[in-house]
Amino acid sequence: MTPLFRVLAAVLLLVGIAGPAANAAGIEDKIEIMGQLKDVKVVEIQARVRNGLLFVQTEMENLSPNTQQVFYRIKWLEESGFQAWDDEAWKTLVLYGHQRQTLVSSAPTPMAKDFRVILHTKGKDQQETDRDTNTSFKY
Amino acid sequence: MKIKHVSISILALVAALSLSGCETTGSSPEVSGGNVKYGDSKAVETLTNEFGSTDLQTIAEAMSRSMVQSRVIIAGNRPLVTVSEVKNKTSEYIDTKSITDSIRAQLLKSGAVRFAVDIDAMKTQTDELMRQNNSGLYKKTTQKKVGNMQGADYRLEGNITSIVKRAGDVKDVYYKFSLQLVDIENGVIEWADEKDIRKTSGR
Numbered sequence: 001m002t003p004l005f006r007v008l009a010a011v012l013l014l015v016g017i018a019g020p021a022a023n024a025a026g027i028e029d030k031i032e033i034m035g036q037l038k039d040v041k042v043v044e045i046q047a048r049v050r051n052g053l054l055f056v057q058t059e060m061e062n063l064s065p066n067t068q069q070v071f072y073r074i075k076w077l078e079e080s081g082f083q084a085w086d087d088e089a090w091k092t093l094v095l096y097g098h099q100r101q102t103l104v105s106s107a108p109t110p111m112a113k114d115f116r117v118i119l120h121t122k123g124k125d126q127q128e129t130d131r132d133t134n135t136s137f138k139y
Numbered sequence: 140m141k142i143k144h145v146s147i148s149i150l151a152l153v154a155a156l157s158l159s160g161c162e163t164t165g166s167s168p169e170v171s172g173g174n175v176k177y178g179d180s181k182a183v184e185t186l187t188n189e190f191g192s193t194d195l196q197t198i199a200e201a202m203s204r205s206m207v208q209s210r211v212i213i214a215g216n217r218p219l220v221t222v223s224e225v226k227n228k229t230s231e232y233i234d235t236k237s238i239t240d241s242i243r244a245q246l247l248k249s250g251a252v253r254f255a256v257d258i259d260a261m262k263t264q265t266d267e268l269m270r271q272n273n274s275g276l277y278k279k280t281t282q283k284k285v286g287n288m289q290g291a292d293y294r295l296e297g298n299i300t301s302i303v304k305r306a307g308d309v310k311d312v313y314y315k316f317s318l319q320l321v322d323i324e325n326g327v328i329e330w331a332d333e334k335d336i337r338k339t340s341g342r
Binding site for chain 2: 050051053071073087088089090091092105106108109
């Protein structure tokens with residue numbers, strides 16, 4: 001992302017008229033992946049300010065035919081980059097084979113002006129254990 | 140004499156630590172007896188099918204985020220709310236007060252609403268007022284006057300229900316948490332939302 005685009009995106013985000021979607025480079029800036037995110041793709045991230053609160057819409061796609069489980073939470077940031085709220089609880093998202101799923105998250109405080117989508121998948125060993133024991137439906 | 144007393148105390152402390160099996164290491168500020176460790180309090184907990192910490196946190200987060208988007212809250216005059224009962228209609232023990240406490244904490248932190256003391260806290264509130272005004276122990280100028288408590292504009296109430304099914308080794312639990320905000324003066328429900336959770340396990 002060029003410095004000019006970064007500034008423009010930040011300004012648009014602050015006034016609540018950010019474009020319909022972040023581009024590929026923009027998405028990379030907004031997500032933090034912990035562990036592996038194999039066969040799960042973040043397709044699009046959109047942000048809007050509505051009634052003073054920041055809303056984030058994240059669209060994810062399961063590229064594999066198998067059901068996958070993703071853990072996620074949003075980190076809300078002030079304009080200065082300081083964290084605007086306590087750590088959220090981790091949440092579970094179940095993605096069926098080749099499913100596209102949209103998550104909408106709203107900021108807990110008007111002080112939140114920026115965000116990071118933090119994604120975490122089960123470790124490889126755990127995924128293999130689930131497959132072997134056929135308990136991947138546990139969630 | 141004093142030094143001797145201190146020495147005996149130190150010896151007693153060392154003996155107590157030795158007997159309890161605690162270990163301290165010079166390289167870390169930890170006293171550990173073995174199997175105890177701190178974990179991530181926000182981690183997804185799937186130890187059993189019963190209502191757990193992740194369910195409580197998820198419900199509190201979803202409800203508080205939804206409520207701050209309601210029309211009466213957006214209006215911006217920080218309405219005064221009181222927490223009424225959240226009925227537990229499930230077959231298991233769930234501390235619903237803990238859920239409403241978390242919702243209230245998040246809403247207060249957001250600054251969008253104010254809360255009046257609920258029924259549970261009313262006795263403590265009135266006792267304090269009575270003590271300040273009737274005991275004769277307090278300066279007149281610092282006594283908080285009786286008759287100035289504010290009546291809440293809205294009441295927060297709800298329920299949690301569950302459907303439990305078993306088939307062979309599979310157990311499926313579906314929870315539904317419903318919450319609503321009622322205008323106390325006219326009885327109109329101004330906001331309501333639900334959060335549902337499904338937990339399935341197999342042996």
